[in-house]
Amino acid sequence: MxxxxxxxxxxxxxxxxxADGLQPDAGKLHDLTGFGRNPGNLRARTYVPASVAEHxxxxxxxxxxxxxxxxxxxxxxxxxxxxEHGFVLLFPEQQRANNSNLxxxxxxxxDIGRDHxxxxxxxxxxxxxxxxxxxxxxxxxVNGLSAGGAMTAxxxxxxxxxxAGGAIxxxxxxxxxxxxxxxxxxxxxxxxxxxxALASLVRAASPDRGPVPRLSVWHGTTDATVHSDNAxxxxxxxxxxxxxxxxxxVRDSTGGVTHRMWRDGTGRAVIEDYRIAGMGHGxxxxxxxxxxxxxxxxxxLDVGLSSTRRIAAxxxxxxxVERQARTNAEPIRTRAASGPAPADSALANTSAAVxxxxxxxxxxxxxxx
Numbered sequence: 001m002x003x004x005x006x007x008x009x010x011x012x013x014x015x016x017x018x019a020d021g022l023q024p025d026a027g028k029l030h031d032l033t034g035f036g037r038n039p040g041n042l043r044a045r046t047y048v049p050a051s052v053a054e055h056x057x058x059x060x061x062x063x064x065x066x067x068x069x070x071x072x073x074x075x076x077x078x079x080x081x082x083x084e085h086g087f088v089l090l091f092p093e094q095q096r097a098n099n100s101n102l103x104x105x106x107x108x109x110x111d112i113g114r115d116h117x118x119x120x121x122x123x124x125x126x127x128x129x130x131x132x133x134x135x136x137x138x139x140x141x142v143n144g145l146s147a148g149g150a151m152t153a154x155x156x157x158x159x160x161x162x163x164a165g166g167a168i169x170x171x172x173x174x175x176x177x178x179x180x181x182x183x184x185x186x187x188x189x190x191x192x193x194x195x196x197a198l199a200s201l202v203r204a205a206s207p208d209r210g211p212v213p214r215l216s217v218w219h220g221t222t223d224a225t226v227h228s229d230n231a232x233x234x235x236x237x238x239x240x241x242x243x244x245x246x247x248x249x250v251r252d253s254t255g256g257v258t259h260r261m262w263r264d265g266t267g268r269a270v271i272e273d274y275r276i277a278g279m280g281h282g283x284x285x286x287x288x289x290x291x292x293x294x295x296x297x298x299x300x301l302d303v304g305l306s307s308t309r310r311i312a313a314x315x316x317x318x319x320x321v322e323r324q325a326r327t328n329a330e331p332i333r334t335r336a337a338s339g340p341a342p343a344d345s346a347l348a349n350t351s352a353a354v355x356x357x358x359x360x361x362x363x364x365x366x367x368x369x
Contacts (some may be wrong), residue, residue: 008085024073024106025070037124039117039118042095047082050083052088055136056134056360057136058089060125061078061091062148062152063091063145064147065147067298069091070091072091075296075300076285076307077294079141081318087317092118100160102120104150106150107183119158138164144167146171146299149256150171156202161206164214167314168234172233172234173186173192173201174201176201187227188250192230201237201239203330216274216306216314217281217301218231221277221278223279239271256277256362267313274310284303285301285302285308293309294308319322
């Protein structure tokens, strides 16, 4: 059986295209050094806006495979939002020495346990940021895409007392994979544990029995890399932890975007779910319009709404986004799916090419048909 790094290693054939897809400002993010123990051998990048709020919120942002912290920031627009609202950002960054494709090792037992590996490194970075910027400890949040989304689930499960909330985009539930075969099987949506087992995995990850972080979940209906059954499993896992019913308290659907929300016994929104029709694997962004935030590129999909703005609003660190009524009920399409405008054709083709490489690699390993 191939190692995951070997299986997904064929992504490297497209890496030159990926690197050119987004061109971030190399000097925008800064290194955080000397932050404490670093058993996961991760790099820490940060962004602190020119005007910081008193006792600001801290947002931890976890990139996906083949991505860098700076590239993900450019695509998602988190630093733009930080400039607008005065919170600070931490971007843990994977290094090739750990994973040749820059994936966080969300499936490796040595990296996903409390006080071990990559999870412990990220926790140390957070503590250093809290001390350096007088961060409000009640307003620390984490989010990420794909492997970064799965690592977000790791952080919420192993350190629930640290986070007020999280957001998982195209990710996977905590604890369902403990090796290569499991990881690839779960990506396909196969052999997912039941609700009780999913909740038990999180409860066993930490001794803390305090408040459960609130969670925002995002997934495209045509994601061919991480099956949307993973989003369903994440919701089941965290509904059980919050003790809310399977049926949502709020449901609305406009123009191919379905949004659901669950409230706890006090009426507080604790879980929300976005499903975007026609969207593949990536972070939903709005390159223009009332929600403009971020730039399109590989796995940064311009669908006309900003997950960054909406996630921050759900957490309460940015104003609520006024949802624009769409003129029809057709599913949202990424530009790659509906035929890109000439100026965006190279980026759209890159996203499609990279997805093809990933799926070809899985088929070569005999793990995808």
